[in-house]
Amino acid sequence: MKDKVPKYSREIVYTAPDGSFEIVKTLWPPGSVSAIHNHGKSQGIVMVRKGELVESVYNVQSSEYRYSVKRCAGQVFQEDCTRVHKVENLGTEEAEVIYAYFPPLREEDMQTFPEAMFNSNRKATIHP
Ligand SMILES: [Fe+2]
Numbered sequence: 001m002k003d004k005v006p007k008y009s010r011e012i013v014y015t016a017p018d019g020s021f022e023i024v025k026t027l028w029p030p031g032s033v034s035a036i037h038n039h040g041k042s043q044g045i046v047m048v049r050k051g052e053l054v055e056s057v058y059n060v061q062s063s064e065y066r067y068s069v070k071r072c073a074g075q076v077f078q079e080d081c082t083r084v085h086k087v088e089n090l091g092t093e094e095a096e097v098i099y100a101y102f103p104p105l106r107e108e109d110m111q112t113f114p115e116a117m118f119n120s121n122r123k124a125t126i127h128p
Helices: none
Strands: 009-015 022-028 043-050 052-059 064-072 076-079 084-088 095-102
Touching (some): 043 064
Antiparallel strands (some): 009 022, 022 095, 043 076, 052 064, 052 084
């Protein structure tokens, strides 16, 4: 029997009364991975609170995998709405990540992309 890939969990912990932004907490068990996706109409500010993740970035227009970067506890980075990426926990500890999305992220505005769409020349992970 094939091992199941662990799922990450996502909880909206705050939505601004005027609906302009939301705060989302995610937990990433070891081995969990997102789909390759964009962020619809939302800009995101991201903070890794615990553990570490690897973010892999893709270019949809040229169907290219671009690079991977390690995101460690305490790091803050930006996810703009045109960024296409995949996030995975390759470590042995659970990772906790807090996102602020402006406006709130809506699944119906997001797109996911199959891994097979991109060339697979995996480059070494960049350490920031
Ligand atoms: Fe994302």
